[in-house]
Amino acid sequence: MNLIQKITKRKNYAQDYNFSATKEEKENLSAAIINSSSPRVGFYLLLILSTFIVAAGLIKDSVILIIGGMMVAPLLSPILSISLSINILNLKVFIRSILVFLISSLTALLVAMIIGLLTNFDFNTMSLIHLMHSFDISTLLVPIAAGAAASFTWAKKELNSSLSGVAVTVTLLPPLVSMGLALAIKNYNIFFDSLNIYLLNVAGIIIGSLIIFLLMGFHNAGKTVVEQVEIENQEAKK
DSSP states (O other), X not given: OOHHHHHXXXXXXXXXXXXSOOHHHHHHHHHHHHHHTSOOHHHHHHHHHHHXXXXXXXXXXXXXXXXXXXXXXXXXXXXXXXXXXXXXXXXXXXXXXXXXXXXXXXXXXXXXXXXXXXXXXXXXXXXXXXXXXXXXXXXXXXXXXXHHHHHHHHHOGGGGGGHHHHHHHOOOHHHHHXXXXXXXXXXXHHHHHHHHHHHHHHHHHHHHHHHHHHHTTGGGGHHHHHHHHHHHHHHHHO
């Protein structure tokens, strides 16, 4: 490989990882976030299945099951949708995103509570519960970093292979499932601890992704986002 080819290759490599987003990347990401957070049957089926896997992982104290459930959980999309709606300053999209997020959270909570009612378990033997409920500065910093990483890797197609790793760092479903299990046996201390962790993670993801969206110029993607929401509404009426 001659010198010119090496320089060209390095230049192309640098462009692939350019921080700014092209118009196409903005449109593709905006459409992907709205579509992946659309309240369809497939979305809720995946949410229920991932909730079941994480619940089994917590009850059996299995890290592998918890990670597996986190990798397929679709909860990240509605949160990124909230961040995107704030970025484009669109109230209609914001309300839609909040509703999808709340319904998704309540669905997972209800499924976890039902599993808890049908299963014999003891929080005292679930070491992962106690590890998850340890609070420090990383409880907020990690989801901020995860939200930033998720929004950036989703915008850059060449980095999409990293999304599964990002999904593992986003601790959303474990505290939500823990809340459901706690409600099943009326353990309100664990419920409120889990609620605090869940809200901190959600807030961190919104902050991290909002920063990236602002820096990448997604405030100009409002038209695409609104169009996708309108398409979603039209499909829902059919």
